[in-house]
Amino acid sequence: MLIRLFITFTLSLCICHAHAQKPDLGAEYEVNDKVLIKTSDGANISAIMVRKKNLSQALPTILQFTIYVRDRDLLSLKEAADHGYVGVMAYSRGKYLSTDPITPYEYDGKDANAVIDWISKQSWSNGAVGMYGGSYNGFTQWAATKNLHPALKTIVPYVAGGPGMGLPMENNIFINPNYQWTFYVSNNKTLDDAVNNDRQRFRKMQFDWWYSGRAYREIDQIDGTPNPLLQKWLQHPAYDSYWQNMVPYQTDFAQIKIPVLSIDGYYNDSQISGLYYLREHTKYLPNAEHYLIIGPYGHFGAQRGGEKILNEMEVPSNALIDTKKITYDWFDYVLKNAKKPEILKDKINYFVMGENQWRHAASLAGMANGQLQFYLSTSKKNSKYRLQDKLPSAEQYLTQTVDFKDRQTSNNDYYPSPIIRKKIDTSNGLIFFSEPLKEDMIINGAFTGEIVASINRRDMDFGITLYELNSKGEYFHLSYVIDRASFSKDRSQRHLLEPHEITRLTLPSTRMVSKQLKKGSRIVAYLNINKNAFAQLNYGSGKDVSDETLLDANEKLIVKWYAQSVIRIPVLRSTPKS
Structure with a gap:
């Protein structure tokens, strides 16, 4: 049973990404994939911008801020342009063309704000920015709100990660199945798919450690490759200021007075952190315009509208949603004064398994009587x-x-x-x-x-x-x-x-x-x-x-x-x- 736990959990935290030739978007689009944005502490953030050519007016911008560098990023930016926005993809410092050390989590909030500031000063920008994305990209949105830039008008985090809350530890317990993630994102300027997909290596490492009785701090010695990021995190077993500085903490949430749409799943591994942001936001800002869509989804399913089969359970067809359409309908609602997405009947919009229908409530507490x-x-x-x-x-x-x-x-x-x-x-x-x-x-x-x-x-x-x-x-x-x-x-x-x-x-x-x-x-x-x-x-x-x-x-x-x-x-x- 526990072996199945390992396999399932590892597969849910990893995904294969085959690098292909970058797509050619055609003459209709202006593409700048060599943007370098200087931060206040002298680092460089690498970014890509895509927009339709020959536009007569400045447009709002849709920003994704991520540590994952993928060839398909251009297609994601094309979607933003096709929806009447400028699309920008920015990468964590050290990734893609940035020459700085790769350091997950620690600088993303400040760096995302530097990117937002840069966007707001471009001739093609009307000064309004919306952000979206899932998992790590959900975390970076919340990181950006810790010191909210006036140009950031809304965020749409899917299954948002929370450093120190869900990964690399959950409720102060360090968990193993995503151990290889640090190598995956930090071994090179893009992604190390080979190491991420070597599940046999990391399964062996876990069981070798288990049977050895050695200290957890020595688990990378058992693997045979130093893991400096894990060693740094192990210095912070409490949710201390190291983790608190990465995302809004306590009264920081009271300053987040922008509309938020969160999307999550009942069987999302990082649900603890995803809903932490909602709970804290509405606790410190009771009238926050924060909406939630949640249903029978896993970590990746919530980001792409659900899965027909989830952990061997058949998911009703009416539970499946078009996550991307809802996201752009939300951006149109906030940034272009369009109507609110149809699914958002109230603040909390949830699918009832067994009853197999959507229900709506004004708050998490209001779901129960x-x-x-x-x-x-x-x-x-x-x-x-x-x-x-x-x-x-x-x-x-x-x-x-x-x-x-x-x-x-x-x-x-x-x-x-x-x-x-x-x-x-x-x-x-x-x-x-x-x-x-x-x-x-x-x-x-x-x-x-x-x-x-x-x-x-x-x-x-x-x-x-x-x-x-x-x-x-x-x-x-x-x-x-x-x-x-x-x-x-x-x-x-x-x-x-x-x-x-x-x-x-x-x-x-x-x-x-x-x-x-x-x-x-x-x-x-x-x-x-x-x-x-x-x-x-x-x-x-x-x-x-x-x-x-x-x-x-x-x-x-x-x-x-x-x-x-x-x-x-x-x-x-x-x-x-x-």
């Missing part, structure tokens, strides 16, 4: 632990023992592939079942909760996965979270646990989903310690997790999971309960 609240009971029914709605006695707990020296057993099979399955891993961890639901309802949003636990060590990494178990005996993967206990109170500062002291751990942001549940279905919660080859191993010694080795695993981890632990699931009922 109630909640299911379950405690992780120690009692059993039909040999299964119960999710119960009554608060159990404080003294009740279940004990889990984890031997990190045992490398024959992996814990925490949480990845949603396939989404629908006949059985789930029951070899370890704790699994809880609710009573059958007494009515139809829609799970609508991200689950929350608190885990009450005590451990014999100073820290632990754990995960929770939610499933629907339907009347056919099928498990439908709803959502999951992985978390590091020592960062539960504050993502920017580590607070180690006191051994044997009962601690309440507030769950971080979990993955949002919308799924209709039928009467008779059950909710299943799978709780486990994270121990596998696909992420850091937290042995609980209290040292920096990147420095822990198998020598720190001489004492087994013993966890007492208290029955006061609670999971809250937002739901939409046809008739709200009082």
